[in-house]
Amino acid sequence: MLNKYARAFFTRVLTPFAAFLLRRGVSPDAVTLVGTVGVMAGALVFFPRGEFFWGTIVITVFVFSDLVDGNMARQAGISSRWGAFLDSTLDRVADGAVFGGFALWYAGTGDNNVLCAVSIFCLASGQVVSYTKARGESIGLPVAVNGLVERAERLVISLVAAGLAGLGAFGVPGIGILLPIALWAVAVGSAVTLGQRVVTVRREAAEADAAARAGGPSDGRSGKPSDGPSGADSGRRGSEAAS
Numbered sequence: 016m017l018n019k020y021a022r023a024f025f026t027r028v029l030t031p032f033a034a035f036l037l038r039r040g041v042s043p044d045a046v047t048l049v050g051t052v053g054v055m056a057g058a059l060v061f062f063p064r065g066e067f068f069w070g071t072i073v074i075t076v077f078v079f080s081d082l083v084d085g086n087m088a089r090q091a092g093i094s095s096r097w098g099a100f101l102d103s104t105l106d107r108v109a110d111g112a113v114f115g116g117f118a119l120w121y122a123g124t125g126d127n128n129v130l131c132a133v134s135i136f137c138l139a140s141g142q143v144v145s146y147t148k149a150r151g152e153s154i155g156l157p158v159a160v161n162g163l164v165e166r167a168e169r170l171v172i173s174l175v176a177a178g179l180a181g182l183g184a185f186g187v188p189g190i191g192i193l194l195p196i197a198l199w200a201v202a203v204g205s206a207v208t209l210g211q212r213v214v215t216v217r218r219e220a221a222e223a224d225a226a227a228r229a230g231g232p233s234d235g236r237s238g239k240p241s242d243g244p245s246g247a248d249s250g251r252r253g254s255e256a257a258s
């Protein structure tokens with residue numbers, strides 16, 4: 016939902032900054048890399064110590080690099096398959112650090128096994144949600160569903176809650192409860208999203224296999240459905256590279 020409705024707004028806001036970086040000779044790949052390192056540092060230095068406010072501030076500064084890098088690539092007309100791969104792969108690394116940071120806090124001083132497990136579930140389910148789309152697209156399916164809780168929602172829900180919970184350290188009472196609520200919400204939302212995507216891929220795969228059988232074997236040799244796209248790139252990845 017955020018990807019659909021908020022992306023256009025942030026694209027407008029961030030375009031001048033992206034243009035500025037391009038004029039200074041900065042490459043989109045450098046922004047992707049620096050942004051990921053910044054998110055990792057914010058999550059893994061501050062969250063395990065329970066410093067949620069400062070961790071969230073650092074992460075917020077760097078996480079927007081994920082919107083700037085693609086913007087730069089499109090402005091400069093240098094969007095590439097490599098860039099799409101790097102962007103998506105480092106998204107997984109950044110997400111692992113954020114939810115890993117929460118898990119480390121609850122495994123240590125935060126001392127809550129249930130919330131540690133919920134954080135690990137958020138980490139793993141978020142990665143699998145993204146994987147369903149990547150794998151579905153890699154076997155030539157459109158995966159025409161985003162689902163309830165995509166990456167932007169996972170980040171916004173958990174980071175807004177962590178930032179606010181961090182205000183507890185400055186004397187705001189009763190606000191720490193927001194983080195557990197957010198982690199449970201992301202966990203449940205991710206499970207629902209996983210179900211939505213699996214159901215969609217199952218339907219699309221059945222339709223594609225039926226169409227392939229009606230028109231002959233899809234790989235032209237074995238009679239088995241093909242295990243991947245016929246071209247070097249396919250589906251959304253192809254359109255991204257062309258964007």
Ligand SMILES: CCCCCCCC/C=C\CCCCCCCC(=O)OC[C@H](COP(=O)(O)O[C@@H]1[C@H](O)[C@H](OP(=O)(O)O)[C@@H](O)[C@H](O)[C@H]1O)OC(=O)CCCCCCC/C=C\CCCCCCCC
Pocket residue numbers: 017018019021022025071072075078079081082102103106141144145146148149164165166167170171174175178179
């Ligand atoms: C009193 C103060 C209290 C402190 C409160 C702190 C408040 C600030 C807290 C948090 C702000 C968090 C902002 C998080 C923004 C996230 C932006 C972002 O990176 O979104 C990424 C997303 C997806 O990008 P991609 O297309 O590159 O990624 C794809 C995606 O990962 C797919 O995964 P899937 O979705 O399928 O699971 C993969 O499949 C695919 O491979 C991959 O390519 O981008 C968007 O969705 C765009 C929309 C972004 C919307 C951002 C909304 C931000 C909302 C509020 C910001 C509040 C800012 C406050 C600043 C305060 C500063 C102090």
Ligand SMILES: Nc1ccn([C@@H]2O[C@H](COP(=O)(O)O)[C@@H](O)[C@H]2O)c(=O)n1
Pocket residue numbers: 043044045047081082083084085086088089093094095096097098099100101102255256258
């Ligand atoms: N280093 C990069 C990063 C991204 N791209 C291109 O942008 C697309 C992602 O756009 P976002 O707005 O979500 O960042 C990605 O698929 C690539 O086409 C790039 O070329 N190089």
Ligand SMILES: [Mg+2]
Pocket residue numbers: 080081082083084085102
């Ligand atoms: Mg990006």
Ligand SMILES: [Mg+2]
Pocket residue numbers: 081102103106
């Ligand atoms: Mg990204």
